[in-house]
Each structure stands twice: as C-alpha cells, then as structure tokens.
Amino acid sequence: MSVIAMDGKAMLGYGNMRIPMHEDGAIDYETTFAMVDKYMASGYSYFDTCYVYEGSEALLKEALVDRYPRESFHITTKTSTIICETEEEMKAQFSTSLERLGVDYVDTYFIHFVTDRVMEKIERFRAFDWLRELKAKGLAKTIGFSFHGSAELLERLLSEEEGIDIVQLQINYLDWEDKKVQSRRMYEIARAHNVPIAVMEPCKGGWIAAEESDAAKVLKEAKPDASVASWAFRFVAGLPGVYVILSGMGNPEQVEDNLATLKDFTPLSEEERALTLKVVDMINAIPRVPCTKCKYCTNVCPKKLNIPKLMETYNNLIVFNALESSRYVYDMMIPNPNKRASACIGCGKCAEMCPQNIDIPNYLEELVEKLES
Ligand code: SF4
Ligand code: SF4
Structure with missing residues (x-):
C-alpha cells in the first residue's frame, strides 16, 4: 500500500534532467532560479533529479534547497545501478546525492532505469531491500523505481516487491500504442496494482511539443490559442492514477504554459484524442531516430x-x-x-x-x- 496520498488530480512536477545551459555550455543559473521561483509560487513543489543527471543535484541545492525551507518542497533522486559494479558503489550514490543536494533525507528515492537487462544487478545488489531499509530509517520518506523494461517485468516487480510507493513510467500519446515502449500496457499494470504513477517524458523529450512541425499545424488549427505541449499534458493528466507529470522545462515561459494547462485542465475529448492519433501517424510517417536527448x-x-x-x-x-x-x-x-x-x-x-x-x-x-x- 503506497503512502502517497492522491487527491485525484495530477500535479506538475519539475523535471531536472535537462538543465538550462548557455551557448558556451555553462549552467544558466539566472533562468533556473526564475523557473524554480515561478514553479514554487504556483503551489506545486515536486522536484525530480537523479545521481546521473549531470550537474542537476548540485544545481537544485543552489536553486531550491538553499533558498526555500526544507519542508516546503518534495525532492526525489535516484540510484543508477546500471553504472555500478558493486553494491557498495550503489549505496555510496545515496550519500553523494544527499551531499550534492544539501539535504539529510529525500522525499522519494528511486531505483533508476529498471530494465530486464539491469535486473541481474538489482537482484545481486538487493537494491529493493536496501530501499526499504532507507525508508525504515526515514532517510527516504517514500520509495519507487523508474521503469523502461518489459510489461512482464513490471507486473512481477509490482506483485513481488513490498512497499513500492510510486512507479515512474514513460507515458505520452505518441508511445501509448508503441510496440516497444507500450505506454498503455504499462499504465494499465500500474493501475491494476493501484500504485501512483509519476509520468516521465509526457512530451517525448519535446517531440510532441514542437510548435513548428506539420503535426503541430493540425493541433494549432483545432485550438489556435493552445500550445502544442498542452495537448500532451492534457492527455496524461486525464489518466486516473497519475500522481505527478514530470516536465523538463527549459525556460520560464514553458513553466508558465505547463502551469496554465494544468490549472484550467480539461481532459482531451474523444474528438481531440482522435486528432492526437492523426498526429501520431504523421510523426511516425517520418522515419526519425526517436532520441529524447536524455544523455x-x-x-x-x-x-x-x-x-x-x-x-x-x-x-x-x-x-x-x-x-x-x-x-x-x-x-x-x-x-x-x-x-x-x-x-x-x-x-x-x-x-x-x-x-x-x-x-x-x-x-x-x-x-x-x-x-x-
Ligand atoms: S540515444 Fe538519445 S534517447 Fe537514447 S540514451 Fe542517448 S540521448 Fe537518450
Ligand atoms: S557510441 Fe560507439 S563507442 Fe560509444 S558506447 Fe556506443 S557503441 Fe560504444
């Protein structure tokens, strides 16, 4: 049974995988501070990062932890077992994350990037047991995992692993019926287990948020005043059981747009969903590599x-x-x-x-x- 309480309304989460940078590759602190302030002023307070998101944890310390009371925000980070050779290395990531973030506990600790291939390590390192220990000690208030594996593995983990409070899944309308990502199937499994869902890549790394594509024109014609990204947000926010939608926002305008979408939120109508299917066909007709720049x-x-x-x-x-x-x-x-x-x-x-x-x-x-x- 998850300890995360859902009020039935998805909230906007501040994804910190892609951080604002200047042309010369330096971190854009000014923009980050402005985005964090705008986001916090909205009443939302869920920040997501990971041990392997380069510079992200340290940036959150400066932009958030050092500037806001600890109890005013929910911060999550993740252990990346895939880059560890030993259990000790995995455990050391937690201490490093706390240090980088400048906190003495995290609100949610995830196992990052769980796939069928990486399960051998996760089992050898007894990663889920360790997460439960962190939770029992109060070092992680809640625990979960971010998932990129098969439907069978997700079913097994949610059936067998005790105490999972939240699962992070890649869900967006482009991947809903995609044969590899299988967003719909993953969503249905999480729902069957009644586990709150954190949605990652709601815009597929920006693929379904670009304003200038042919697909975007179709959406713009239907709703000229709505951003293209708002369609993607309304799609996931309309799914029951979605606790938080992580958005990797790049500037204050995107924060504003995401906030406005969720504030006056209405789920996609049948007609609008049909239009997203048309968009999916248009995007899939161009044989591009679906890189989301996650690095x-x-x-x-x-x-x-x-x-x-x-x-x-x-x-x-x-x-x-x-x-x-x-x-x-x-x-x-x-x-x-x-x-x-x-x-x-x-x-x-x-x-x-x-x-x-x-x-x-x-x-x-x-x-x-x-x-x-
Ligand atoms: S190719 Fe693109 S999507 Fe795949 S891991 Fe690299 S950056 Fe991420
Ligand atoms: S890009 Fe080439 S060298 Fe680098 S990890 Fe992939 S296969 Fe190996």
Whole structure:
C-alpha cells in the first residue's frame, strides 16, 4: 500500500534532467532560479533529479534547497545501478546525492532505469531491500523505481516487491500504442496494482511539443490559442492514477504554459484524442531516430561521444535529405575526428542504456557512410 496520498488530480512536477545551459555550455543559473521561483509560487513543489543527471543535484541545492525551507518542497533522486559494479558503489550514490543536494533525507528515492537487462544487478545488489531499509530509517520518506523494461517485468516487480510507493513510467500519446515502449500496457499494470504513477517524458523529450512541425499545424488549427505541449499534458493528466507529470522545462515561459494547462485542465475529448492519433501517424510517417536527448548513453560511452548530437545530425539528414549541406553542418558542428561517428568502436554500451531502444551503433555506421566517406 503506497503512502502517497492522491487527491485525484495530477500535479506538475519539475523535471531536472535537462538543465538550462548557455551557448558556451555553462549552467544558466539566472533562468533556473526564475523557473524554480515561478514553479514554487504556483503551489506545486515536486522536484525530480537523479545521481546521473549531470550537474542537476548540485544545481537544485543552489536553486531550491538553499533558498526555500526544507519542508516546503518534495525532492526525489535516484540510484543508477546500471553504472555500478558493486553494491557498495550503489549505496555510496545515496550519500553523494544527499551531499550534492544539501539535504539529510529525500522525499522519494528511486531505483533508476529498471530494465530486464539491469535486473541481474538489482537482484545481486538487493537494491529493493536496501530501499526499504532507507525508508525504515526515514532517510527516504517514500520509495519507487523508474521503469523502461518489459510489461512482464513490471507486473512481477509490482506483485513481488513490498512497499513500492510510486512507479515512474514513460507515458505520452505518441508511445501509448508503441510496440516497444507500450505506454498503455504499462499504465494499465500500474493501475491494476493501484500504485501512483509519476509520468516521465509526457512530451517525448519535446517531440510532441514542437510548435513548428506539420503535426503541430493540425493541433494549432483545432485550438489556435493552445500550445502544442498542452495537448500532451492534457492527455496524461486525464489518466486516473497519475500522481505527478514530470516536465523538463527549459525556460520560464514553458513553466508558465505547463502551469496554465494544468490549472484550467480539461481532459482531451474523444474528438481531440482522435486528432492526437492523426498526429501520431504523421510523426511516425517520418522515419526519425526517436532520441529524447536524455544523455543516458553518453555516461557509458568509452569514447565520450556526444551521441544526442550525432542522432540529431542523423535526423536532420533524413528530414532534409540534403547530403552536401548535412556534410557541411556536420564538419562545423563536430570538427574533432575523435568525436565523430567514425570514432565509435561498436561496443554497444550506449544501446543498452537507451530508454528509447535506439540501435545507436547502427545509426552511427550509417552516418559514417553518408557523411564521412
Ligand atoms: S557503441 Fe560507439 S557510441 Fe556506443 S558506447 Fe560504444 S563507442 Fe560509444
Ligand atoms: S540515444 Fe537514447 S540514451 Fe542517448 S540521448 Fe538519445 S534517447 Fe537518450
């Protein structure tokens, strides 16, 4: 039985995976502070981060923990077992997270990125037992896991693991019937177990929030004053059992837009849902790599390649079908030969980490063929 109380209304969560940056790669503190202040002023207070979100925990300390009373916000972070070799390493992540965040407990502690492949480690490290110990000691008020595995595994974990308060699932209208992500099926399993749901990637990393795409035009025609992102939020917020919707907001305007959507929230009508299906067909008709720029892959790449940037290059190549200009942009964007697609050694570690199941080495090979030969 979860200790998280639901009042039937999904709240907006402040996702901190993609943090605001300046052009030169420095963290944009001014924008972050403004976003945190706007978000806190709205009455919501749920902040989500993770041990492997680069710079995110330390940024939350400065923008939130040092500026607001501890009891005024709910902070979650996660242990990333996939990058640990031992149980001790996994446990050390918790102390590091507390230190980076400047707190002596977290409101929710998750096991990050649970997949079928990573279960061997999770079981060997007795990660769920350890989470329950943290909860019993009051170091984590609630516990859960973020999930990217199979429906069978989700069913097993929610049946067998005691004391799970919340499960974090990738749910959006683009992935609702997607054969790999299976948002609908995952949602139904969590509902059958009556576990509150934290929704991640409600806009699929921005894919269904872009204002300028052909798909966006369809939504704009139907509702000219509504943002494209608002459709994605209304889709997930209309699902019973959704406790929080995590939004990786990039600027104060996005915070405002998300807040306005949820404040005057009405679920999508039948007609509007039908329109989202049309949008899904339009998006799926363009064979792009569904990279959400989460950067999980870059943490494990031995060559330290900027994989999201390489995937973006691939997508531009496909969408614009302009070989010469793609080559030019590629040369400008990634001039260092050690950082280009041809530096990939094909180890496959990145693909194991990719929540979108992208066969990254394969796309890199194609990039080499098209842009480097
Ligand atoms: S397959 Fe290539 S891109 Fe992926 S982790 Fe290995 S070296 Fe990096
Ligand atoms: S390739 Fe996959 S793991 Fe890497 S940034 Fe894109 S979605 Fe994330």
